[in-house]
Amino acid sequence: MFARSRPSFQATAQAAKASLRAARVVASDETGVRIEGTNAQHWVFHCKDAVVHQPDYSRAARVVHETMGGHVPEVWISDRYSAQQSHGHRHQTCLAHLARDTAFALEHGEDDLPLRFQLWFGRVFDFARAISTFAASTVASKKRKFDKQLAGLLCAPTSCDLAQKLQAKIGRARDQLLTFCDYPGEVDVTNNTSERKLRPWVIQRKVTNGYRAMWAAQAEADVRTTVDTARLKGANPFQVIASVLA
Template sequence: MGRSDLERLSREELIELVLRLQRPEKTSRTSSKPPATDRKERREQSKPGGGKPGHEGHSRVMSEDPDAVVDHRPDRCVCCGGSLHEDIPAEIVSVSEHIELPEVAPAVTQHRRLAVHCPSCGTRVVAPVPKAARGTPFGPRLHAVATYLKTFQALSYERLQAALSDLFGLRLSQGGLMNLLRRAQARFRPGREEAVSMLRRAAVVASDETGVRIEGSNAYHWVFHSADAVVHTASPTRGAVVVREMMDGHRPAVWISDRYTAQQGHAAAHQTCLAHLARDVAYAVETSDDPVPWRLQLWLRSVFALAERITDFASSTLAAKHRTLDRRLRAILATASGCDLTRDLQAKIGRARDQLLVFLVHPGAVEPTNNGSERLLRPSVVQRKMTNGYRAMWAAEGEADIRTVVDTARLTGSTPFGTILKTIGA
């Protein structure tokens, strides 16, 4: 906007423009921006880390089955100098542990084929190729360790190559590592198909996506999850076609997501993420003196407080609270305001009004936020920042398969490395 444009503005328009320019920048607390984008001075003013007041402390649990136990008992009395024989009863005063990792070296087994000349006819007989000598020379545990470090510790090929060399004395080329990981990823395809099958029978499904670089182009990492399954998938598009292909005609009772259009209309009912809405409201409260955003913030606090105790109430009580919250929201949205931020917020909430309190109709089965999806996507975001994406689509799809199997197994308490080793060694 040039000087001539500014001169044509009315007094009220100039005031509105100045007020807009004075608005604070959005942060991770008032928008969906990641915390790393916050300004340094704001981060310095944030609360310190560590345990908060009232937090119950935890200490390391002593091993129930130590490899060795060494008793240290006194041999002479510190008072009279008398001898303390070993047959005198003793009591345990304290227990401490010394923990060390053993040196890890690759276990290399050479399989040599031998040939023998028959003493009867002179024929040269060669031993058949042993099973261990067919295919890759690397065993299941090595495949599992490389897959775990690459996928869940976000190591690049160069850093993975260095880690295997420094820790285990294994020298593999980056091409060899790529072939190793590709072989390992293929073992997760059946587990992925099983997880997709469970997802397509679920009554409640949540979804989200995040950007990723694949083959030098912008693409997306999607996650879908239910009570029994987690499915990750890589796609070049952010469109609704990804959801339709994933669900293959199945319409759950409830879908949980943000307000992005591509994630709308895939279930009988939709629960909009209230955490996203709360951040928008927080920004309006900080920026505007209008009372409507403040009233919305109080309303959301009441909703979140109810969500924490939702299983404690009878269905009739929840229905009454649902009506009360809906009535309060209707009054807030009907309040006239001269603030453009407030009006935009009222319009956004009004469009999603029938999607805000769906979780009250399904107590304990539907969450009021989509934080579960965001937590499942976080490792992929870390991987993107550490390695700058994937060189090939097969790598992105293979890693999505691994995360699918591991995150689904986590729902039943399995550990990532244990799941990887079990899958590869099956």
């Protein structure tokens, strides 16, 4: 079935990729998958108008470069994985990942610094949820306040190894933590949307253990690209598939 329908879904997937390559804000993530008996990766890239799924044997930045075709968006959203860095003019690091690291340090550490970081993240998350309701001057003021608080936390003395590692990790991402404040309602503070778009692949991996051929993985990726992109516009998945195959 995939072999017969592949050309039709390839066309719609290419249209989605064209939209991605014109986007102002792009988010990405990846997860492991077995293809042809070897470890591979399933990547997802998305913007407000398109979702692109891309299987590849590599987890390197090359996949991003090939998918984006030279386009550099204004903002890139991802976790701290190195291959997903430096693809946009600015970057928003997923704060949910750092919040989880903070929770681990709080549970296993011997210092109250992780708790102070956790409270800071909580205030930022609360603000991010309501950011579109604030005036531009209020957003700018809040950003300065958060940055000042963060500076104090990053230079706070601590003898706990976990707290020191947490400080260093957050410090390396400091310039990427509050980017969302400059794009209210346009840039998410986390990369959870990317993770949700990968979830069906994770479930499939557990059920089927992967693909016997790369062409099959790419064919299904094109189908999911088509369906997920149409969902952004409120379309019914079954009707979308029927329309493409008609």
